[in-house]
Amino acid sequence: MTRPAIVWFRRDLRLADHPALHAAAALGRPVIPLLIDETGGAEAESDGGAARWWRHHAVAALAAALERRGLTLLLRRGAAAAVLDEVIATTGADCVLWNRRYTPAGVATDRAVKAALAARGIEARSFKANLLFEPWEIATQSGGPFRVFTPFWRACRAAPLPERPLPEPADLRPCPDQPAGERLDSWGWLPTAPDWAGGLRAAWSPGEEGARDRLAAFLDRGLAGYAEGRDLPGRAVTSRLSPHLAWGEISPRALFHAVRDAMPAGADADKFLAELGWREFCAHLLFSQPDLATQPLRGAFAAFPWRDDPAELAAWQRGRTGYPLVDAGMRELWETGWMHNRVRMVTASFLVKDLLLPWTAGAAWFADTLVDADPASNPASWQWVAGCGADAAPFFRIFNPALQGEKFDPAGAYVRRWCPELAGLPDRWLHRPWAAPAAVLRQAGLRLGQTYPAPIVEHDAARRRALAAMEKCHGEA
């Protein structure tokens, strides 16, 4: 009898450009596709609510795609090592294949599993699939990790081009005596009481097919003009592929080559590929700094006098700060599980600098509400905004939320969409309703403090307070 091979799916919920699946198919053996809801200790995945919603649908889409190829996705919940042991014992599999992950807990689990399997004579093979470059493939001249983006990306671009993506495997053989798995519905990843996911359903199509459609639309309508338009949240310019990438429904090298094929040179393609480069850089940072999510990379920030103000944190979370661009962003996030990058920067800066609330509280809220919540990009970006990251915006550079709105949402399309109570204000006052004359407010049907909040802090005073706090903490940021 030919022994089956187990393909362990994680955040790589696709059939195309899936090196582990490809290698299993090439063995010509029956394939058991396995997905584990990992529990227990450091191995537990700690997805937030929106990410769990996405994951449910992405796993369902993968299961359906496998079913069309005659395979059943085996679902199991438990500690990875124990689940693998049990599946190996019941099926006689002697080979486990997976694509690599780079989170500290994921790396630790995979190393331990690989060693335990090898000790029992079970072959375990892992593959590069979820990054363009392995974190250890790109190194400084002294052989260490990069801490600054520009030289990192320069080194990436000087390295051999990422391989072309693999097609879906042509032949996949099912395993005739594959054991029964658990039911996805029983894992409780979908919200029920209440079902708050209506906005997510309206905004997204999780799954590999949804990712392909998104990419096609981006190549058609977003890429040309990306460099100029990517900072304007009122226009649908950026790819919105982040959740599809986060869940591995499309591989970064498929995206990399699709963009290069569509536009071999030029500022738009360069800018877009550099954004993919930021994703790589965040993973590179997390790999060398396993405590990225909890510890500021600049040590001096450990003593920063963060405030603790649950009411202000709640106002920020729910988009009730009185600053239109901030509120629009936080409402877009709450409603759709996603927020435009420019607005992520502005809302994050507002929390950390205007409210002096800790970046870890902001990162936690994003982790719970983003469908693209990524264990590397989320904390690395928060550290960047807070000024405590490796290659960070300096702390003293503090966004003025009204000016940011006027610059990047000048006609107010974004703010009017997410804060409809402000829609009647003329553009001139839209981003600073507190400064509008009473007659203008009246005409727009706006009562500050009633129909829309008055600002919860005054930006100039908040800015001075932030700079003073920084000064007290240390003189060097």
Ligand code: FAD
């Ligand atoms: P596009 O402009 O189309 O870019 C293409 C892809 O490149 C994105 O899908 C994403 O994978 C990657 N990318 C783009 N910008 C960045 C960036 N600055 N850093 C890292 N990767 C980038 N991105 C996440 O994927 N997950 C997160 O949890 C996350 N948290 C963030 C938190 C904060 C405070 C900030 C400021 C940014 C965060 N980002 C995060 C980065 C960025 O905002 C999103 O990747 C981007 O908005 C996704 O939209 P898009 O797919 O249309 O991007």
